[in-house]
Amino acid sequence: MVYDHKSIEKKWQELWERTSAFVVTEDTGKKKTYLLVEFPYPSAEGLHVGHPRSYTAMDVLARKRRANGENVLYPMGFDAFGLPAENYAIKTGQHPAVITKQNIDNFRRQLKSLGYSFDWSREVVTTDPSYYRWTQWIFLQLYKHNLAYKAKAVINWCPSCKIGLAHEEVVDGKCERCGTQVEQREKEQWMLKITEYADRLLADLETVDYASRIKTQQQNWIGKSEGYTVNFKITDSELKIKVFTTRLDTLFGGTFIVMAPEHPLLENLVTAEQKIAVDDYIGATRSKTELERKAEDKDKTGVFTGSFAINPATNEAIPIWIADFVLMGYGTGIVFADAHDERDFMFAKKYNIPLKTTIKPIDGSDDTEIRKLEICFSEKGVLYDSEEFSGLTSDEAIPKMAKKFGQPSVQYKLRDWVFSRQRYWGEPIPMVYCKNCAATGSASSGWVPVPEKDLPILLPQVEKYEPTDTGESPLAAMRDWVKTTCPKCKGEAERETDTMPNWAGSSWYFLRYCDPHNSKQLASPEKLKYWLCTPNSPSRSTKCEGGVDWYNGGMEHTTLHLLYSRFWHKFLFDIKVVPTSEPYAKRTSHGMVLGEDGQKMSKSRGNVVNPDDVITTYGADTIRVYELFIGPFADAAPWNTQGISGVRRFLDRVWYLALPYENEAERGQTSDTTKRHVAKLIKKVTEDIEAFRFNTAIAAMMEFVNYAYACESAKTPIPLEALKVLLVVLQPFAPHLTAELWERVSKEQVVVWLAPWPRYKEEDIVEDEVVVAVQVNGKLRGTVRLSIGATEEEYIAAAHGNENVARWFLGKTIQKTIVRPGKLVNFVVTE
Numbered sequence: 078m079v080y081d082h083k084s085i086e087k088k089w090q091e092l093w094e095r096t097s098a099f100v101v102t103e104d105t106g107k108k109k110t111y112l113l114v115e116f117p118y119p120s121a122e123g124l125h126v127g128h129p130r131s132y133t134a135m136d137v138l139a140r141k142r143r144a145n146g147e148n149v150l151y152p153m154g155f156d157a158f159g160l161p162a163e164n165y166a167i168k169t170g171q172h173p174a175v176i177t178k179q180n181i182d183n184f185r186r187q188l189k190s191l192g193y194s195f196d197w198s199r200e201v202v203t204t205d206p207s208y209y210r211w212t213q214w215i216f217l218q219l220y221k222h223n224l225a226y227k228a229k230a231v232i233n234w235c236p237s238c239k240i241g242l243a244h245e246e247v248v249d250g251k252c253e254r255c256g257t258q259v260e261q262r263e264k265e266q267w268m269l270k271i272t273e274y275a276d277r278l279l280a281d282l283e284t285v286d287y288a289s290r291i292k293t294q295q296q297n298w299i300g301k302s303e304g305y306t307v308n309f310k311i312t313d314s315e316l317k318i319k320v321f322t323t324r325l326d327t328l329f330g331g332t333f334i335v336m337a338p339e340h341p342l343l344e345n346l347v348t349a350e351q352k353i354a355v356d357d358y359i360g361a362t363r364s365k366t367e368l369e370r371k372a373e374d375k376d377k378t379g380v381f382t383g384s385f386a387i388n389p390a391t392n393e394a395i396p397i398w399i400a401d402f403v404l405m406g407y408g409t410g411i412v413f414a415d416a417h418d419e420r421d422f423m424f425a426k427k428y429n430i431p432l433k434t435t436i437k438p439i440d441g442s443d444d445t446e447i448r449k450l451e452i453c454f455s456e457k458g459v460l461y462d463s464e465e466f467s468g469l470t471s472d473e474a475i476p477k478m479a480k481k482f483g484q485p486s487v488q489y490k491l492r493d494w495v496f497s498r499q500r501y502w503g504e505p506i507p508m509v510y511c512k513n514c515a516a517t518g519s520a521s522s523g524w525v526p527v528p529e530k531d532l533p534i535l536l537p538q539v540e541k542y543e544p545t546d547t548g549e550s551p552l553a554a555m556r557d558w559v560k561t562t563c564p565k566c567k568g569e570a571e572r573e574t575d576t577m578p579n580w581a582g583s584s585w586y587f588l589r590y591c592d593p594h595n596s597k598q599l600a601s602p603e604k605l606k607y608w609l610c611t612p613n614s615p616s617r618s619t620k621c622e623g624g625v626d627w628y629n630g631g632m633e634h635t636t637l638h639l640l641y642s643r644f645w646h647k648f649l650f651d652i653k654v655v656p657t658s659e660p661y662a663k664r665t666s667h668g669m670v671l672g673e674d675g676q677k678m679s680k681s682r683g684n685v686v687n688p689d690d691v692i693t694t695y696g697a698d699t700i701r702v703y704e705l706f707i708g709p710f711a712d713a714a715p716w717n718t719q720g721i722s723g724v725r726r727f728l729d730r731v732w733y734l735a736l737p738y739e740n741e742a743e744r745g746q747t748s749d750t751t752k753r754h755v756a757k758l759i760k761k762v763t764e765d766i767e768a769f770r771f772n773t774a775i776a777a778m779m780e781f782v783n784y785a786y787a788c789e790s791a792k793t794p795i796p797l798e799a800l801k802v803l804l805v806v807l808q809p810f811a812p813h814l815t816a817e818l819w820e821r822v823s824k825e826q827v828v829v830w831l832a833p834w835p836r837y838k839e840e841d842i843v844e845d846e847v848v849v850a851v852q853v854n855g856k857l858r859g860t861v862r863l864s865i866g867a868t869e870e871e872y873i874a875a876a877h878g879n880e881n882v883a884r885w886f887l888g889k890t891i892q893k894t895i896v897r898p899g900k901l902v903n904f905v906v907t908e
Contacts, residue, residue, distance in 0.1 A: 127669060129191055129700060133193075199593045211585075213504060231262070267575060284658075298635075300490025305325050305484060321486055329435045331388050331395065337399075339359070377400065382398065407490055416450060552576070622659075624661050631669075699724050706775045853906060858885050
């Protein structure tokens with residue numbers, strides 16, 4: 078009987094749905110596990126084969142932990158607001174809501190066809206008003222706690238999407254969605270004060286189990302720098318400017334000042350003679366993104382303001398320049414420049430600005446080239462020409478110089494979150510503008526929050542949702558919707574027409590999974606406490622710590638979704654809505670599935686693989702096993718059709734190995750060797766699943782199947798109990814095949830996904846033989862297998878009996894033989 082994956086998969090998927098097999102409720106009698114994968118954006122193209130890698134990995138863990146008796150929450154939903162749906166709607170002439178529903182239906186079908194054990198009763202969709210009501214509610218709480226504000230800001234503007242972008246949405250100077258070069262524009266935007274949480278976002282990384290590269294990316298993005306601010310007087314003026322530096326030890330070498338082109342003090346510093354040059358330079362800077370301005374390899378450009386400042390250490394007048402590599406969002410937007418910074422050094426050389434050195438190497442090495450300004454010495458060292466600080470090391474000098482010249486200061490690269498989007502397909506921001514309240518001062522800047530009882534503010538149905546050339550949201554043209562009554566003074570008011578970014582709904586969706594149908598609260602405190610607080614292991618504290626037990630997602634979301642989500646969660650913790658300070662106790666990331674050409678899959682390259690086609694040809698279990706077998710989970714891996722054929726052959730072998738047990742009541746016998754193979758299989762697969770080493774777990778199962786076939790060939794088939802162990806440990810990877818075989822051969826009423834996870838005894842793993850290396854003059858020439866406890870004579874005899882080793886003795890004399898039991902035999906020979 079052939080392995081008919083189509084009928085088998087259909088049979089079990091229908092049963093799982095009919096019986097609500099994976100629906101979970103709060104059960105205080107069980108240890109809980111909350112496992113999470115990033116919910117997908119339901120694009121018109123449907124799933125691609127990159128999606129199943131993450132979903133399958135967490136499904137394997139979910140199924141394994143259920144078999145361990147744990148109460149597992151493994152939910153799924155859809156992140157459905159955002160640009161792609163709107164752009165596709167504009168292209169096809171269909172409404173985004175219609176397209177989004179069609180796409181979600183298709184995605185759900187595809188996910189179910191892969192046999193995932195999601196609890197579909199908890200599905201959330203960010204475009205559902207019952208969901209985004211609470212997204213709007215969270216925004217109102219942020220506003221009430223002074224963490225949301227509207228202000229003019231220079232933003233990243235995508236001229237193609239006609240939308241403002243957060244800094245995190247600009248990749249290599251281009252819009253992350255469409256790839257268009259981003260411009261800089263000044264516009265009023267809603268902002269969220271994520272910077273207020275910078276220290277906690279940084280410090281609390283020490284409390285969570287995140288992959289090291291994830292922590293590093295978040296640390297670098299937050300970019301905390303501890304330094305000092307120094308006051309510089311402007312010549313012939315009462316004006317002073319504040320400069321931030323992390324290298325106060327180089328102050329005596331400071332020979333010029335550099336300011337950001339957008340610095341508000343520039344209008345007081347630019348002289349009449351330099352105004353045209355400065356205006357031209359500022360205009361050119363506006364076309365550059367922040368990433369372009371910060372690039373280390375870009376040509377450094379600038380312009381002289383015409384003004385001078387007084388270096389407080391030397392009392393010398395030094396010129397003030399403007400350069401686009403200085404950013405207003407970091408430090409004070411002003412730096413002093415010297416010969417001990419590579420960027421400053423190259424800038425001064427280009428514009429013939431005088432430099433002088435005041436630091437020499439601490440090891441006393443020759444510093445002639447440094448003093449002659451032939452090279453830049455940027456490390457800490459020993460000060461000279463620095464008055465009373467000369468002779469001190471940099472670390473000794475900095476705190477002493479701070480007492481005289483500077484004030485301690487901490488700065489961050491992190492910026493406040495640009496939260497406005499001038500598009501239609503997003504959550505309406507629940508604010509109204511009232512001129513009367515603005516005039517009377519009864520509401521700050523005229524903005525009044527919508528009462529919570531009036532939520533959700535529904536997105537109106539419109540015929541035209543194309544973005545406008547003016548930068549206004551398409552909602553601005555919906556005058557009947559825009560005009561409203563002020564909740565505060567009951568006068569005429571207008572709704573905010575900007576919508577929220579696509580990151581809003583995804584910043585808290587994991588909380589809604591805990592209680593998705595609650596119409597009174599974001600989620601009940603009791604359910605949040607159950608799913609987020611129960612300790613996940615004996616090593617965890619019994620205090621309410623942690624969050625989602627394990628979250629897997631893409632590395633590309635480390636400085637977007639993950640950072641934003643941590644910020645929102647910490648805020649909700651502060652206002653006592655959630656019980657934990659961190660949203661996720663553990664975070665891992667998966668490598669991308671590339672095309673067969675080794676490139677990222679894209680329609681333009683023609684290398685996209687549709688999982689529907691793979692499922693039809695090879696089966697869902699085959700694609701599940703293959704995507705976890707192609708390499709280490711955290712690494713990118715190319716799709717390989719030959720490789721997926723090999724995985725299908727492995728599943729066929731399992732099928733044909735198991736079928737004889739259906740009709741033979743007593744089959745096979747247990748041997749010590751089989752016991753050892755079974756114990757090793759359980760140990761390896763158990764440990765590898767928990768460590769996300771799926772490829773080696775699958776390799777171990779393949780090795781066991783090879784052993785089982787060898788037993789068949791020797792007329793000593795493995796016993797039914799050994800086969801059942803194989804089916805249980807393979808079940809998380811290939812749930813349909815194993816469910817079918819278990820039903821046929823197990824002779825038990827329980828289904829395979831409810832069968833307990835097998836255990837092993839350490840004594841069954843102990844080998845009764847050992848592989849020993851055989852060396853000749855210290856070089857490996859072969860191996861021999863010996864029983865544990867073999868004598869030295871048996872070691873030597875076995876080594877002599879190895880043909881590969883024996884040929885190295887021809888024409889030679891064995892001078893000495895070294896035996897290390899359990900490890901090696903080494904023969905020392907001479908001609």
